[in-house]
Each structure stands twice: as structure tokens, then as C-alpha cells.
Amino acid sequence: MTISLADVFSPDGPLATGIPGYRLRAQQLEMAESIAAAIAANHVLVAEAGTGTGKTFAYLVPALLSGGKLIVWTGTKNLQDQLFSRDIPTVRKALGAPVKIALLKGRANYICHYHLDNSLADGRFSSREDAAYAARISRFAKKTKTGDKADCGEVPENSPVWGMVTSTRENCLGQACPNSKECFVLAARREALAADLVVVNHHLFFADVMLRDEGTAELLPACNTVIFDEAHQLPETASLFFGDNVSTAQVLDLVRDARTEGIASARDCLDLPKLCGVVEKAAKDLRLTLPVEPARFSLAQLEERMGFENGLVGLIRELELFTALLETQAQRSEGLENCWRRAGEQLAQLRRWQKGADRDYVRWGETYTHSLQLNATPLVIAKIMQKQMSGHPRAWIFTSATLAVQRDFGHYCAEMGLDQADSAFWDSPFDYEQQALLYAPTSLPDPNNYAYTEAVVKAAFPVLEASAGRAFFLCTSLRAMRRTHELLAEYLERAGLEFPLLIQGEGSKNELLERFRQLGNAILVGSQSFWEGVDVRGEALSLVVIDKLPFAPPDDPVLSARIERMKSEGGNAFMDYQLPRAVINVKQGAGRLIRDETDRGVLMICDPRLISKPYGKRIWRSLPPMKRTRELDDVLAFFQTK
Secondary structure (H helix, E strand, O other): OOOOHHHHOOOOOHHHHHOOOOOOOHHHHHHHHHHHHHHHHOOEEEEEEOOOOOHHHHHHHHHHHHOOOEEEEEOOHHHHHHHHHHHHHHHHHHHOOOOOEEEOOOHHHEEOHHHHHHHHHHOOOOOHHHHHHHHHHHHHHHHOOOOEHHHOOOOOOOOOOHHHHEOOOOOOOHHHOOOHHHOHHHHHHHHHHHOOEEEEEHHHHHHHHHHOOOOHHHHHHHOOEEEEOOHHHHHHHHHHHOOEEEEHHHHHHHHHHHHHHHHHHOOOOOHHHHHHHHHHHHHHHHHOOOOOOOEEEEHHHHHHOOOHHHHHHHHHHHHHHHHHHHHHHHHHOHHHHHHHHHHHHHHHHHHHHHHOOOOOEEEEEEEOOOOEEEEEEEOOOHHHHHHHHOOOOOEEEEEEOOOOEOOEOHHHHHHHOOOOOEEEEEOOOOOHHHHEEEEOOOOOOOOOOOOHHHHHHHHHHHHHHHOOOOEEEEOOOHHHHHHHHHHHHHHHHHHOOOOOEEEOOOOOHHHHHHHHHHHOOOEEEEOHHHOOOOOOOOOOOOEEEEOOOOOOOOOOHHHHHHHHHHHHOOOOHHHHHHHHHHHHHHHHHHOOOOOOOOOOEEEEEOOOHHHHOOOHHHHHHOOOOOEEEOOHHHHHHHHHOO
16 A cells, blocks of 8 residues: 555545535544455455444455455445446546445346347337336437436336346347347446455355356456455345245246247247146146235245145146247247246246255245245255355455444354354444433333234324424334324324424335425335335335344244254254344434434334333344433423533
């Protein structure tokens, strides 16, 4: 390094000079020095930095100054865009570092010329609105340099049209594509390979490691430093990608593409459209063996469902015939050859799931509104993760605001296989004793009580009145979220209060947050989506209510299997796995409250187990050091004091 970190972060250093509002934080400098040491020694570092530490600059500065190729992995695409568009250019400019940066997303984020043209030619849109969206995307594709759908503001990000105009690993034609020279995905990969710093999301890391598909497998060998931001999300993401899954939605996508390719290249094959219809019906019939409401099912629950096993056998049988027919037509076009390959892969996946020979994996199913996904999830990811991290020496940095349980990283390192990792913890620089109050109300029933949600809303309403709205009401289930919203609407009407009442699902997450900020006195009722990755500063958010300690449901098929495995190995599943995860989730929810030095607010945790159970102490001791009370009067006094 040509300049010391102390100089960079000093009150008259390049950050203070080049960034309006920058102030030196001791925690930020200490964290930067620890990361610099890990990079220099090619070590593994697990680091928690409390809210307000400035961890993004704390890892970007030493990483940029160290030289070499750097990859930053993020938990969300929002953070990915923020890093690429704002944070990295800001630090690069302040340091005067001649660093080339690139943004790389999964292929589903880039318009595919081939599938766009086919969809427009086919014209099978479900509505006039979708057809209009497709036309807008077509116009956008002609003028965009990146093809990133995030830049196409005219079309909602959740529109089903995007699935028709982007590619997947399964339906991409690769180098055989007639549009390969103008492919946005390949262009993004080339940019990433040529860059010094690449910003990628977690999903892409694991997808590439496992599938060698999206281009980062080529990036890793030349990389000197790997940084995972929002690293608390990694265990779940890793479990997803180190497993195996196949869905009826994939089968239906295959059928759709086979129909389109058949019309273009095999009109004389009259059996093809017939078999397309048969496979489509078999996939839909399998989905209909399970309830309409989205849910998760263990293997035993699936096998108990009338018609499930026969439906699975039927889908496999029809897919066998479909694959055989596609083989006879595969030479007629690249598209048909691709469909044949995909059909074979889906058939193999369904057979593997049906057979289920590997005892290190748990088989289960998850239903969505129109599809069923069959999963085989690994019970232990540590060894798999260790394998991915072996080989070329490099620094691995895992950082988040929520990784430790009472400053202990043992649970995280054990789950991720980080046996030799260094760890470090930095408290938030915010004055939580003055800025925040933890309220645990008395006399609430057991969370399993049938009237628990009613009791929670009743206890929370006087606090909502005192805070003048300005609240997040965080629920641990969608059912509780919907019931809470209903009850709050009744309470507000009876009290004659006109606090705007928002609920998750009324619009996109970003739209809801913007409405919440602008309204200034709203109550937003949300579930998992709003427990993390949400930043509302100022008086618009002065109260966070958590209805229940966020333990994963014990009937979750993956959790149940992991608990049984840990018990069989003599471990304590609750203390070593379930409780640490709940603590991390509580810390995430609590972290929504104080986002700035001037913020003030109340964190209300309604679950009586926080006080009544011995493990409750481990939870609240893991939270920032705010004052605690069980008295409503203390809460009312807090809101009356400025």
C-alpha cells in the first residue's frame, strides 16, 4: 500500500475530503485493518460490524488498495446495484484508484434476443398487457448496452413476460445461438473477466460453483480476494444450490419451448404437439395432487397424498416418451436439440428424486400457486463448502451486521466449515442506551395460544398510538401478517385514527418502502421480506414490533431432518442450530429500528419466551445495549421525550 489505512480514514484523508458527510469511526478503521491483514495473509475472516459501522467502506478500501482481482458477493440484487452504481465509484474516486469494475448477474436478468424474437413471432401472450410489455422490451433491447432488465423501468420486474424473453441454463443455446454475437449475457461475462473488481450476488456464486454455468467459475481462479457481504444468508443459499431440484414449472417451460421450436422447424411431426399436450397435462395433474395454498411437504406427507406417487410415475412415463420423440427431431434445429437435452436432464432429475438413494440429503416438496418443486437438500454443507474454498490461496472475507450470538461465531463457522477462520466483532457506534428502548410486555399468552395474534395487536396498539404510527409490524408467518393487518384496521377505525395501513404484497417491496417514507405516519405490516435489507432513516420509522421469536417451524421438512441427524450424532439441535438462527433473525428485525445517529425508537418484542425461557437471555443479550422495560408507561414516556 502506498498510503496507510489510518491516513485514508483520517479526518483530513481522501475519504473525508472526497465524500460529503464522511466522519471517522474507530470501528470502521479497526475493521479495515483486520480485513487488510486477512487479505495480505490469504486468511479466512468472519467479521460482524454493527449498524452504522460503515462496513462497506471498511472492506472496499483495503481491498482496492491491495491490488489484484477482487470479487464482492452480495445477498441481494439491490445491494449489488448499490455497490456498483454508488459505493464502489465513490471509494474509487476518493482513492484515485484506477480500478475497472463490472457487474455480473444471473442470466435471467438479461434480455435474450433469441427468446425475445421467438416470443414476439409466436405471439402467445396471456393478455394484451403482456403483449404491450413485450413490445416495450423489444424497443428497450434495441437501445440498451447491457440488456439488464433492471434498467427497463417501463415493465414491472414481476411481469410473467420476463420469463419469455430471458434465458435459463436449460434453454440457452450457447455458442450455437444465432444471436450469440450480440448476447448480453456473454457481454457481461467478458466485462467481468476483464475487470479488477466484480460485483456478483450469492446465488450466482453457488450456481456457478455447482453448474459451472454463469461465468464466475472462470473468474475465481484469477481472484485474490473474495468478500461475502450479508454473509448471514449464505448457509440457506448454499443448502439450496448444493442440493438438487426439479419443478413442474421447468417441465411446462420445456413444453412451451418445444411447441415453439416444433412450429418453426418440425411442422410435419404431428406427434410433437400431441405429446406436448400430454406432458403438460401430466405436470399440471401432479401439481393438483397437493393443496392450492403454497406450502412445504416432507417426503412422508407427499407419499400420503392421494394420487401423488401415481402422478409422479405418470409424469416420468410421459417425459420418457417425450424425450424419445425429441431425439428423433433433434437434428432439425439447435432449438429442438436443446429441448431434447433439457428433457433428458429433467427426466434424470425426476428419477433421482424418486429413487432417493443418498442419505445425506432430505427429499421434500414445495408448492407455489401454479407449480410444484421437488427438492433434495443436503443436511450438512460444511464439507461441500470446504471443498469449494480449497485450492488456489486467496483471502475469504465473510461479513454482516448479524453473524454472532453473544459475540460467538461458533455456530456459523461450524455450519459453513470455516474451521481455521479468524473472527472479529465491532459494536455499532450508535448510542443505543439513549436512542432506543426494548419493550417486552407482560401478560401475553403462550405463542401457541389460538388467540395469540389478537393479544399481540391489543398489547401493541397503545404503543402504535404513542408512536403516531411510524411503525414496522414484523410477523413470523404470512397468516399472522394477514390477521394482524385485519385487526389493526379494526382498531384504527374504532379509535378514529387515520394512520395509513400498508401490508406486504400490495406492491413491490421498493414501492411499499417509498410510500412508507413519504407518508411519514404509516404502519407497515410485513413478514420475512421486511426483516432485513430495509433502510428507513429518520422519524418515519420510530417503532418496530416483532410478534414472535422467529424460530423456524418445527414441521419444516429440512429442519426436521437436520434435527434428527444432529440428535443421532449426539448434538443439541436446539442450542446449536435452532436458537442461533433465531437470534440472527431477531437481530436482523431489530436492526431496522436505528439506522442513523439521530434516530430514536422502541423495539417491542411480544413473545413472552424472551423473558420466561432460559434461552431468552441469550437472545436479548445479543441485541444492541438498549434500555429495557416491561412497563407501558416507560414506553409512553420515551415517546413524549425528545
